[in-house]
Amino acid sequence: MTSAEPGSTVVVVTWRGAAHITACLDALAAQTRPHRTLVIDNASDDGTAAKIRAHRSKPQVIRLKTNTGYAGAMAEALKHTETPLTAWLNDDAAPEPTWLAELEDTLDAQPLAAAVTSRLELPDGTVQSTGVRLTADGHGQDLTEDTDEVFGFCGGAALLRTEALKAVGGVPASFFCYYEDTDTAWRLRLAGWHVAAAPKARVHHLHGASTDPGSVRFHQWNERNRLLMLIRCAPAAVAGKEILRFAVITALLPLRKTRPTAANFRTSLRLRVLAEVAAKLPTTLRNRRSTAKIAVLDRGAIWDAWAGL
Incomplete structure (x- = not known):
């Protein structure tokens, strides 16, 4: 997609993200591919709303009355998305300038893929995720090696075909947080779609900035x-x-x-x-x-x- 008309809506879900939302929005403003940015604020009470209002990119913001979690916020965002593609992005993630272009180009080249996952790296350079595998007992587990196709995408940074997502039932809002990405990928696969990987779509991820992974x-x-x-x-x-x-x-x-x-x-x-x-x-x-x-x-x-x- 190379036209000036945005083909993607990048959805950023935030909750008490004042410490890192600016870096995320800065990274989106630096993208080489035009897009629409939609921020879903899960009733933050730490000054996040003011940080978003002050940002030079002036993203569209939907502020929810209660915290609906990542899954609930993504489900709400889908109601307000009409572009052909929808990107999922954590508020503590900062994609490199070519991130969106790499994801869009990957989907353009793979018409049977409904989703494409990014390469997420932690602050020390360690690879956090290049996609999600399905374990023998039904857990979703992050992959750390590069591959062309994966079972599922990591919801921290991915791009999906909007109509395909809606056709399989959207995002499981009741999950609140975690496994909404693997569940969505599984339903896409049952509907006949593939899930691709884009190793060059790099994202720097703080990981666990909003939730404690060991809690x-x-x-x-x-x-x-x-x-x-x-x-x-x-x-x-x-x-x-x-x-x-x-x-x-x-x-x-x-x-x-x-x-x-x-x-x-x-x-x-x-x-x-x-x-x-x-x-x-x-x-x-x-x-x-x-x-x-x-x-x-x-x-x-x-x-x-x-x-x-």
């Missing part, structure tokens, strides 16, 4: 959303097996003399996860049926092709 809440969202994603997207036998395994481990934890110290091995957290999954089960099963209606590929075929690779 109790982080683990609760991760565990819950993984199980919900499996119910929505995976073969029924896989989803059932992983839920049962999660429940059995939870039941046996109090009997163990020693246990891992990570928060996701706390019995109380795991019981909350199971309770939330149970409460959301009727809606999630309806989501599963909706996904089946747009699927052109078998759930088992996707699982066999990608799980554990």
